Amino acid sequence: MLQLILSLIAISGIGALLALFLEIADSYIADYGESHILINNEKDLVVEGGSPLLSSLMENEIFIPSACGGKGTCSLCKLRVLAGGGPVLPTETPYLSKEELENDVRLSCQVKVRNDLKIEIPEELFKIKEFRVSIEKVIDLTDDIKSIQLKILTNEEGISFKPGQYVQLKVPKYEMTRESEYRAYSVASSSEASRDLELLITKVADGAVSTYVHDYMKEGEELTINGPYGEFYLQESDKDILLIATGSGLAPLLSILHQIEREKIGRKTTLFFGARTVKDLLYYDEVKDFETRLPDFTFMPTLSRPTEEDRWQGEKGRVTNLIEKYIPENAPLEVYICGSIVMVESCEDLLKKKGISEENIFYDKFE
Amino acid sequence: MADIDAGTLLFAAIFTNNILLTNFLGLCPFLSISREVRSSLGLGVAVVFVMTCTAVINYLVYYYVLVPLHLDHFRYIVFIIIIASFVQLVEISVERFFPALYFVLGIFLPLITVNCAILGASLFLIIREYTLIQSIAYGAGSGIGWMLAIIAVGSIREKLQKTARLPKGLEGPAITLFITGIMALAFMAFSGMIQIQ
Numbered sequence: 001m002l003q004l005i006l007s008l009i010a011i012s013g014i015g016a017l018l019a020l021f022l023e024i025a026d027s028y029i030a031d032y033g034e035s036h037i038l039i040n041n042e043k044d045l046v047v048e049g050g051s052p053l054l055s056s057l058m059e060n061e062i063f064i065p066s067a068c069g070g071k072g073t074c075s076l077c078k079l080r081v082l083a084g085g086g087p088v089l090p091t092e093t094p095y096l097s098k099e100e101l102e103n104d105v106r107l108s109c110q111v112k113v114r115n116d117l118k119i120e121i122p123e124e125l126f127k128i129k130e131f132r133v134s135i136e137k138v139i140d141l142t143d144d145i146k147s148i149q150l151k152i153l154t155n156e157e158g159i160s161f162k163p164g165q166y167v168q169l170k171v172p173k174y175e176m177t178r179e180s181e182y183r184a185y186s187v188a189s190s191s192e193a194s195r196d197l198e199l200l201i202t203k204v205a206d207g208a209v210s211t212y213v214h215d216y217m218k219e220g221e222e223l224t225i226n227g228p229y230g231e232f233y234l235q236e237s238d239k240d241i242l243l244i245a246t247g248s249g250l251a252p253l254l255s256i257l258h259q260i261e262r263e264k265i266g267r268k269t270t271l272f273f274g275a276r277t278v279k280d281l282l283y284y285d286e287v288k289d290f291e292t293r294l295p296d297f298t299f300m301p302t303l304s305r306p307t308e309e310d311r312w313q314g315e316k317g318r319v320t321n322l323i324e325k326y327i328p329e330n331a332p333l334e335v336y337i338c339g340s341i342v343m344v345e346s347c348e349d350l351l352k353k354k355g356i357s358e359e360n361i362f363y364d365k366f367e
Numbered sequence: 368m369a370d371i372d373a374g375t376l377l378f379a380a381i382f383t384n385n386i387l388l389t390n391f392l393g394l395c396p397f398l399s400i401s402r403e404v405r406s407s408l409g410l411g412v413a414v415v416f417v418m419t420c421t422a423v424i425n426y427l428v429y430y431y432v433l434v435p436l437h438l439d440h441f442r443y444i445v446f447i448i449i450i451a452s453f454v455q456l457v458e459i460s461v462e463r464f465f466p467a468l469y470f471v472l473g474i475f476l477p478l479i480t481v482n483c484a485i486l487g488a489s490l491f492l493i494i495r496e497y498t499l500i501q502s503i504a505y506g507a508g509s510g511i512g513w514m515l516a517i518i519a520v521g522s523i524r525e526k527l528q529k530t531a532r533l534p535k536g537l538e539g540p541a542i543t544l545f546i547t548g549i550m551a552l553a554f555m556a557f558s559g560m561i562q563i564q
């Protein structure tokens with residue numbers, strides 16, 4: 001009996017001692033204290049050390065573009081860290097060019113604030129703001145794409161963005177996640193209605209944010225967005241416009257189509273849209289309707305796997321087939337591509353082979 | 368007690384009695400992390416460090432706490448929590464003081480908690496009744512031996528990936544087990560050269 005009690009005490013004692021020891025070590029070693037972040041040599045920010053630079057800035061309402069939620073895979077969060085960033089980490093090197101390395105460019109989601117930092121943030125990023133929004137309406141467009149209509153609650157003027165740009169949608173922690181997560185979604189609605197935004201969101205298997213949006217989000221719920229972000233918008237020129245999208249990649253292009261209509265831009269515009277079956281042709285009628293409203297617009301959907309019932313008479317195959325078939329060599333085009341990485345990259349390769357130069361190809365890769 | 372000096376024991380633990388190739392301990396991280404030299408080295412270094420330190424700590428706890436209290440039959444559970452706590456401590460320290468190393472080792476460090484070679488080394492030194500000095504030599508030697516083995520296999524696999532066209536079914540763990548088996552055969556030739564118990 002005594003032995004039993006003794007062993008219980010001893011084993012629990014050892015466990016407790018180790019726990020105590022770790023707890024002390026943790027509070028001493030992992031306590032980074034306060035750090036100063038000097039921004040553009042003027043603004044001094046005091047933050048609690050130990051968190052990634054990206055999230056420390058975000059807590060202070062300075063929003064840096066990021067599509068991956070800080071996982072180090074999108075490389076949008078690049079910033080110049082002039083002092084205090086420590087060595088460049090192996091998680092960053094794949095995304096940094098030699099030139100960027102020489103200029104102290106870092107991925108701000110990977111740099112941890114461990115001591116005082118000196119950083120540089122492009123002026124235009126200070127314009128990015130955070131907004132409370134309410135979910136007004138959720139509509140199923142296809143089996144895996146939903147249209148989400150939001151209303152900005154924070155202010156009357158809403159958000160000012162260029163058609164084609166994206167916002168970050170932040171969803172709360174839920175069953176599948178350990179913390180609140182955010183991802184990039186392009187605005188599909190016209191930039192005129194600046195308080196009422198529409199996003200088109202594809203369900204990604206096991207995706208943190210898209211699953212929340214598809215299976216957990218309710219109408220009436222309040223969330224936050226921040227933005228606008230991105231360089232994907234219509235350039236000023238008189239070249240013909242070619243828009244290419246698959247799936248929810250249609251979103252920014254819809255906003256651009258609204259812009260072309262509103263600003264009465266007379267440039268010849270073509271939209272190649274790829275889907276599997278007729279069921280996957282989201283907003284078919286709406287896009288078709290632009291043909292009557294815009295001065296010079298052609299909508300060319302193509303189906304890769306039309307079914308018997310579809311009775312599809314139009315183009316078949318992928319969007320790349322349309323490029324092969326309809327885009328002549330060295331066409332004087334400006335191309336805007338949006339959708340999955342694979343699609344964007346194969347279109348880009350093909351267009352370059354056709355002699356369209358890199359400066360005239362713009363894209364957003366959704367991943 | 369084995370009558371063997373620490374230097375010889377260190378050498379024996381690295382080569383003739385390599386814990387991985389003669390005892391087949393620590394195979395699971397060995398199979399999964401040996402895809403390339405870089406990560407093999409990272410994990411190897413972490414194992415050497417943790418194995419050496421936990422050998423010492425476990426030795427002290429065993430002889431100065433468990434044995435006097437007649438609790439030596441609890442050594443498995445005690446050793447395991449000590450190894451786990453130690454790994455945790457190493458992890459937070461490395462993260463704080465060597466951020467670049469942390470990212471190389473990052474995912475491997477927690478894996479070490481369940482590396483059976485580490486528990487194995489601590490148990491062997493009790494069973495074989497090593498002294499403290501011998502224990503340090505054995506812990507370090509076993510760690511280094513494990514590291515050399517994983518680096519060797521890592522470099523072979525890296526080379527294979529670039530040059531060999533393997534049949535589909537042999538890719539990954541299958542070919543690694545073949546390579547390990549052949550290496551273990553070679554190491555069998557050493558067995559018995561040095562008596563370590």
Ligand SMILES: Cc1cc2nc3c(=O)[nH]c(=O)nc-3n(C[C@H](O)[C@H](O)[C@H](O)COP(=O)(O)OP(=O)(O)OC[C@H]3O[C@@H](n4cnc5c(N)ncnc54)[C@H](O)[C@@H]3O)c2cc1C
Pocket residue numbers: 067068074166183184185186187199200201202203204205206207208209210211230248249251252340364365366367
């Ligand atoms: C500039 C920009 C604009 C974007 N606009 C839109 C938009 O308008 N509509 C929209 O639906 N999405 C858009 N995205 C993609 C979006 O930001 C998310 O990446 C996507 O919703 C997946 O997030 P998740 O949290 O659901 O999945 P995660 O939890 O991030 O990922 C889960 C798994 O799915 C994989 N994965 C991630 N994204 C994709 C993908 N797109 N397709 C296939 N697999 C993927 C990941 O590699 C991971 O293994 C945009 C991305 C960028 C960079």
Ligand code: FES
Pocket residue numbers: 054065066067068069070071072073074075076077107108109110
């Ligand atoms: S936020 Fe995506 S790489 Fe940093």
